[in-house]
Amino acid sequence: MYKNQKITVLSHLLVWLTLFCLPYLLSYGQEQEINRVIAHFWIPLVFSAIIFYFNYFVLIDRFLFSKKTTLFIVINVLIIITFLFLKESIEDNFFKEIIKKRIKTDDRVGPPFKMAIYIQMLSYMAPLFFSIALKSTKRWVKTEAERKEAINFKLKSELQHLHYQLQPHFFFNSLNNIYSLVDVSPDQAKSSIHSLSKLMRYMLYETNLEIVPLSKEIDFLKKYVDLMKLRVSDKTSVTCNFPSEETGIQIAPLLFISLIENAFKHGVSATKESQIKINMSCNNATVLFTVENNNFPKKTDDKSGSGIGLKNLEKRLELLYPNRFKFKSSLKDDCFLVTLTIKTN
Structure with missing residues (x-):
């Protein structure tokens, strides 16, 4: 000045x-x-x-x-x-x-x-x-x-609110999954609690930044998928494909977790064969993330999937990457496909 x-x-x-x-x-x-x-x-x-x-x-x-x-x-x-x-x-x-x-x-x-x-x-x-x-x-x-400055402050406040809203939502869903394992497999439940503590540590202490390395976000997603695999039966096939090399891309945290949560909520059946395919690829500064899963709609009285995660995701994308993202979902032959493309710069 x-x-x-x-x-x-x-x-x-x-x-x-x-x-x-x-x-x-x-x-x-x-x-x-x-x-x-x-x-x-x-x-x-x-x-x-x-x-x-x-x-x-x-x-x-x-x-x-x-x-x-x-x-x-x-x-x-x-x-x-x-x-x-x-x-x-x-x-x-x-x-x-x-x-x-x-x-x-x-x-x-x-x-x-x-x-x-x-x-x-x-x-x-x-x-x-x-x-x-x-x-x-x-x-x-x-x-x-x-x-x-007022608009930026409002955006930051809204993003912070959405971030804090996502944490208890994620925690609540994870506890529901662990609860379902307590009687069936106590050892798996203990392992799940240990894995959940690592995930929560990441969410509490490392996602307060505006952007994080994509490699850290990928590591978080892998651990979450491993946690979710503990509660599904052998009839469910889960395949993941993430970039194996360091991309150097920086991205806002916790953008992909809701899509994976949604796949495990609505794509797993206790009696039928189920399949979940998770794929992430990077081209320069563009991240392409797709999740494909079978579609098993929840009953109207089932409150385990409130839908808050996807609403939260769309709102955060609008605030963080205006005109720089594409979010599409489609349902065909009982197969649900969601595609998220983000230009990080």
Whole structure:
């Protein structure tokens, strides 16, 4: 901020220095009479600077932006009229020889007095309008920055809420699975609890970041699939295909877990042959994730699959990767296929 202020001050100094040197820059080496430059250029320029900065630092904020437009106009009209009379008074009292010399040497008829006053008023209104434009632009930039900051804060809060919503949902479903193993296979239930503790450690301590390495997310998914395999029968076939090499891709955490959860909820039957196929591939910075499973719809009174996971996923994708993801699902011949494509940059 301090650096930006220094640049602004230097920019203003450079502009005013250029304006003060303008008579000499436009004279192409011709000799300029200093008194004429002072009377007809530098004095009006000083008045213009006063009008500009007085409006920029005081009047615009206090009156124009406070919707006291009439008072703002009246004050500026009085200032301009004062400077017009002050300029004429200075010329009459301190630069009489210039006026006399101009009358003797210049045979051309000058503009009428009213026209001269009108031109001078316009020259004083220019810095006024410029200060309004500059101040309004600065205010708009600040307002826009505050609006974007508010939107970002809202998005982060919403994402955090969705993240915290996903954790108990995941934990609840996993406990349901372990509960089903307690009576049937106590040893598997103990192993599942141990595996669940590792998964929860990842969810609690490593997914608070905005992005994580895809390799960590893959390792998390593999452990979750291994945990889910403990509760399915031999009639269920689960195949997984994940990238084996480091991809270098960074991605938002916990985007794929809901799809795998959904496959185990609705794709496993206790009496029929079931098949779940999980596949992930990477091409440059694009991740393609597909899950294919048999479809065994839940009964209406079965609350084990609330659907919150998929709703959560779609909302997070809209917030994290707007216009950079494709999420499709289809059902054909009792086979449910979901495809998620994410462009990570």
